[in-house]
Amino acid sequence: MDTISRSKAVRLCIISALVAALLTGGLGAYALIQFTPVGKVLGIVRLLEQAYYKDFDQAQVLEGAARGVVAALGDPYSVYMTQEEWAEFYIRTSGEYSGIGVTITEKDGGVCIVSPMKGTPAEAAGLRVNDFIIKVDGKPVSSSDEAAALIRGPAGTEVVITIYRDGDMFDVAIVREDITIPAVDYSMKEEGIGYIELITFNEHSSFAMAEAMRELDAQGAKAYILDLRYNGGGLLDRCIDIARLFVPEGNVVTVKGKSFEETSYTSKGPGLDKPLFVLVNGGTASASEILAGAIQDYQVGTLIGTTTFGKGLVQNSFKLKDGSVVKVTIAEYFTPNGRSINGKGLEPDIMVEGDDEQLAKAVELARAELSGAS
Secondary structure, X not given: OOHHHHHHHHHHHHHHHHHHHHHHHHHHHHHHHHOOHHHHHHHHHHHHHHHOOOOOOHHHHHHXXXXXXXXXXXXXXXXXXXXXXXHHHHHHOOOEEEEOOEEEEEEOOEEXXXXXXXXXXXXXXXXXXXXXXXEEOOEEOOOHHXXXXXXXXXXXXXXXXXXXXXXXXXXXXXXOEEEEOOOEEEEEEEOOEEEEEEOOEOOOHHHHHHHHHHHHHHOOOXXXXXXXXXXXXXXXXXXXXXXXOOOOOEEEEEEEEOOEEEEEEEEOOOOOOOOEEEEEOOOOOOHHHHHHHHHHHOOOOEEEEOOOOOOOEEEEEEEOOOOOEEEEEEEEEEOOOXXXXXXXXXXXXXXOOOHHHHHHHHHHHHHHHHHHHX
């Protein structure tokens, strides 16, 4: 359908809606349309149609209006997505896609990198936590969903990311690859000390975590290091499943919101009856902070590293009749002790800068714990 015929169809729909409203609602409906923000939007569309210097796609303009309604909340996590953008968002939780391997979110009015995933093109290209993505292939981006849709593409093709970092802006050319996100990576660091890096909370994470712990237990792990650095979060249900492996019976997180019934997610226990040291940093976000916060509140592990990201809000997605989706912040997370982490993050029990130094500190403390217990 060309722009003119599509424009006529949209205009006809608007007129039909107005006529139907007047027939069914009379003067009340007329006043509703004329003197409300909805009427204002329709009036602006009419004005543009009459005054704008060239033809335009009315459907696209009205799509922009829908996006603007949600954006006006000023909440970086509440967004309107087209059907195509929603499909891209859904892919991101599946654990397999073609792209560069980076977790992103909205922060300070821009698109911010939460973490480049280990072993991916993003890490190899030198992208860092708290870099801001300004453009993708020359197109400015204002939401993480928009940026993700542009970054993703066939393996072997190149994408150019415009990055803002510490006052400098520069382009980074990255070749896309097939990205398979492993849920965990694990090994024995030395005798008696098991190490598990929890990379993401996807559909496979809880099973992979339980399997890793069984393997390490069989290899003689008597203390654990849980690495949550650069884990930008994921599925809440998988987070709760994993929390049950580490914290005793009781509340893991409470979710509260204006129109959301207060809900507590619990651990059935028994948790981990071994020394536990948890690595965190500015890339530890959302579900990772829920898990770290529960461990800290129950005092069943020691947090080592730097302050976490501070994303403590819950979103839900509502599908509209045309297949588009509104993702809305509906509630806030609170740790078992009632702490809010949104915008603040978690403070580690032991502050240590530097990836290598943080891991070395955890190994040192685990070694001392096992030495004292022997």
